[in-house]
Amino acid sequence: MSPFASYFVTFVVLASLVGYILLLWGTSKIKIGKDDDEETGHSWDGITELNSPLPKWWFWTFLAVSIWAIGFVFAYPALGNNEGFLGWTKEKQYEEALQLTDKKYSEYYATITNGPIEEIAQNPATIQTGQRLFLNNCAVCHGSDAGGAVGYPSLRDSDWLYGGEPAAIIHSIAQGRRGVMPTQTDPLMVFAENNGLDKDTIIDDTAEYVLSLSGNGEPNAAGEKAYQNVCAACHAPDGTGLAAVGGPNLTDDIWLYGTGDNAVDNLRSIVLTSIYNGRQNVMPAHADILSEEKIKTLAAYIYSLSQENPSAQ
Ligand code: HEC
Ligand code: HEC
Incomplete structure (x- = not known):
């Protein structure tokens, strides 16, 4: 505040x-x-x-309060x-309160x-504690029961991308993840061209083969060849996925882009859309937002969920 304002105040x-x-003094003197x-x-x-x-x-009482106010x-x-x-300053008080809660919390987190x-x-x-942290930081994307949504993986099962x-x-929580599948139309066309396969049907053939991996389609020889050459690098030759690049398991009938209705037509459209458009997905890094202890607590919570529901491989 400027010196003038300071004197004025x-x-x-x-x-x-x-x-x-x-x-107060004056009015008390008036005899009424x-x-x-x-x-x-x-x-x-x-x-x-x-x-x-x-x-x-x-x-x-008025007088006492006024004298106290002068001291104050x-x-x-x-x-x-x-x-x-x-x-006294408000910054100092804030710092002290912060240190106190930090100490209290770090003692608590050390025990859990x-x-x-x-x-x-x-x-x-x-x-x-992990569940509370999850509701505050993760539920917007993964759902309050960690069950996931279209494009957001369920964290309740034992089907993992990474x-x-x-x-x-x-690692997933602290550093984040980036799942990238480039569009596959060109690679499939080139593969069909070079191997004497039908360019008009190669995409449908590949989709049919991918569906057969989870028991939702018929075996398809051309599709299998294309899959092994174009897709296996990221989804593994047997279709069980590759954690290194986050390529989903295509054999377990758990679909990252599924709506919950696993009718074959829905699944075919997931596969075809993936091939035509590719997929891009980001799990944001949390290392700068959450302390190491909080990330460990969250990891324990998620780990416990997958132990509770081990049915899916
Ligand atoms: C902005 C949305 C968003 C938020 C917030 C978010 N996630 Fe994610 N998370 C994702 C997406 C999307 C993926 C999948 C990334 C991919 O497909 O490559 C993912 C993937 C993951 C994975 C890997 C799953 C697997 O199958 O390997 C874990 C674990 C995870 N998230 C935990 C968390 C936790 C814990 C939090 C809260 C601290 C959180 N996420 C917050 C969007 C989010
Ligand atoms: C460069 C690696 C890479 C290649 C090559 C690749 N994919 Fe993918 N694919 C991924 C990744 C990573 C994801 C998950 C994207 C995400 O996290 O959203 C994915 C997702 C998918 C999905 C969605 C799965 C689900 O659970 O919803 C399908 C289907 C799929 N791929 C099929 C194919 C087919 C068919 C081919 C070959 C024509 C192929 N992919 C080639 C990396 C790849």
Whole structure:
């Protein structure tokens, strides 16, 4: 605050306090209402107003509060740029509160994250805290029950894009993930051309073969050849996926882009759309947003969910 503003504020604060005390003092000197039941002359519907002085206890309370207020404005930063003799600042108070909660939380997290993920995933306190952290940070994308949505993987099952070992889960959360499948129309066309296969049907053939991997389609020789040459690098020759690039398992009838209705027509459209348009997906990194302990707690929570529901491979 500029020096002028500072003096101005100081003057206004002190002058009003002094003025207030003088006013209080002055009014207490005026002798009114000598007789206890003297009336002011105001009367409403027969109810009259008495002209009585302030009760003594009231006067002394006012005075005590005013004197305390004078002490207060000198002790704390209330008079312009004056810092107050107690040296209090809101930044200092904030820092202290922050340090206190940090200490409290780090002590708490130390108790619930002490040990390997497999072990702390058995600790009810870890799971409970992990679930809260999940609801606050992850549920918007993965669903409040971690069941996922179209394009957002379910974290409740044991079907993993990038692996379900504790280290892989921690990596997914801390560093994030980027799943990229380029459009496959050109590679399939080139493959068909070079190998004497029908360019008009090669995409449908490949889709049919991919569907057959999960029991949703018929065997298809041309499609299988194309798959082994064009797709296997990222989805593995047997179709079970490749964690290194996040290529989904195509054999387990769990679909990242599934709507929950696994009718064959729906699945065919997922496969064809993937081939025509490719897929791009991002799991944002959380290392800058969440502490190491929080990430470990979340990983334990997710690990525990997949242990509860081991049915899917
Ligand atoms: C903005 C949306 C978004 C948020 C927020 C988000 N995720 Fe994800 N997450 C994704 C997407 C999308 C993928 C899949 C990435 C891919 O397909 O390559 C994913 C993948 C993952 C994976 C890997 C799954 C696998 O099958 O390997 C884990 C584990 C995970 N997320 C955990 C979390 C946790 C824990 C949080 C909260 C701290 C979180 N995610 C917050 C979108 C999100
Ligand atoms: C460069 C690696 C790569 C190649 C080559 C590739 N894919 Fe993919 N594919 C991926 C990745 C990564 C994803 C997951 C994308 C995501 O995270 O959203 C994916 C997703 C898919 C999906 C969606 C699966 C689901 O669960 O919803 C299908 C279907 C698919 N690929 C089929 C194919 C077919 C068929 C081919 C060959 C013509 C192929 N892919 C070639 C990497 C690849």
